[in-house]
Amino acid sequence: MRFIAGIPKGIVCFLGNLLGILIYYNDYPHRRIVKRNLKFAYPEWADGEVRRVSRRVFQNLGITILEILQMAFFSKEDFLRYIRIKGEEHLLNAVERGKGIVIISAHLGNWEAASLVSPCYFGYPGTVVARNIESGVVNK
Incomplete structure (x- = not known):
C-alpha cells in the first residue's frame, strides 16, 4: 500500500x-x-x-x-513538499524563543494535515483537540 x-x-x-x-x-x-x-x-x-x-x-x-x-x-520530506505554511516566520520566531505554538483551523479542506505540522516541521510533538462525532461507527 x-x-x-x-x-x-x-x-x-x-x-x-x-x-x-x-x-x-x-x-x-x-x-x-x-x-x-x-x-x-x-x-x-x-x-x-x-x-x-x-x-x-x-x-x-x-x-x-x-x-x-x-x-x-509520507516521509517527513514528502510532507514538507505537500504542505505550505502562511506566516511561517511567526511560527519559527515562537520556536526560537522557546514558545509554544497553537494552530487553529477552520473545518475546511484537509485540516487533518495541520496535525503533522509540529512534528514534521519543527520536530515537536503535537496535540489535536476535537470532539466525538455523533456516529459511533466513525469514532471507532
Missing part, C-alpha cells in the same frame, strides 16, 4: 472526485443533511446551486480521504 505515497496530486484529486461522487449518490442520509444545512445557511440559493455545492462537498471529502491515506505513508 506504500505506493499510494507516490501517486501524483492530480491523480489523487481526480480519483478523490470520483470517490466523492460515488459517496454523494450512495449516502442519501448525509446528502440530505448537507442540502438541508446549505439551505439553512444560504436561503437565497436556488435548488441547482444547493445541489452543485452539495456535490462539491462530497468531492472534497473524497479527495480528503485519499490524501489522508496517502499521508499515512
Whole structure:
C-alpha cells in the first residue's frame, strides 16, 4: 500500500472526485443533511446551486480521504513538499524563543494535515483537540 505515497496530486484529486461522487449518490442520509444545512445557511440559493455545492462537498471529502491515506505513508520530506505554511516566520520566531505554538483551523479542506505540522516541521510533538462525532461507527 506504500505506493499510494507516490501517486501524483492530480491523480489523487481526480480519483478523490470520483470517490466523492460515488459517496454523494450512495449516502442519501448525509446528502440530505448537507442540502438541508446549505439551505439553512444560504436561503437565497436556488435548488441547482444547493445541489452543485452539495456535490462539491462530497468531492472534497473524497479527495480528503485519499490524501489522508496517502499521508499515512509520507516521509517527513514528502510532507514538507505537500504542505505550505502562511506566516511561517511567526511560527519559527515562537520556536526560537522557546514558545509554544497553537494552530487553529477552520473545518475546511484537509485540516487533518495541520496535525503533522509540529512534528514534521519543527520536530515537536503535537496535540489535536476535537470532539466525538455523533456516529459511533466513525469514532471507532
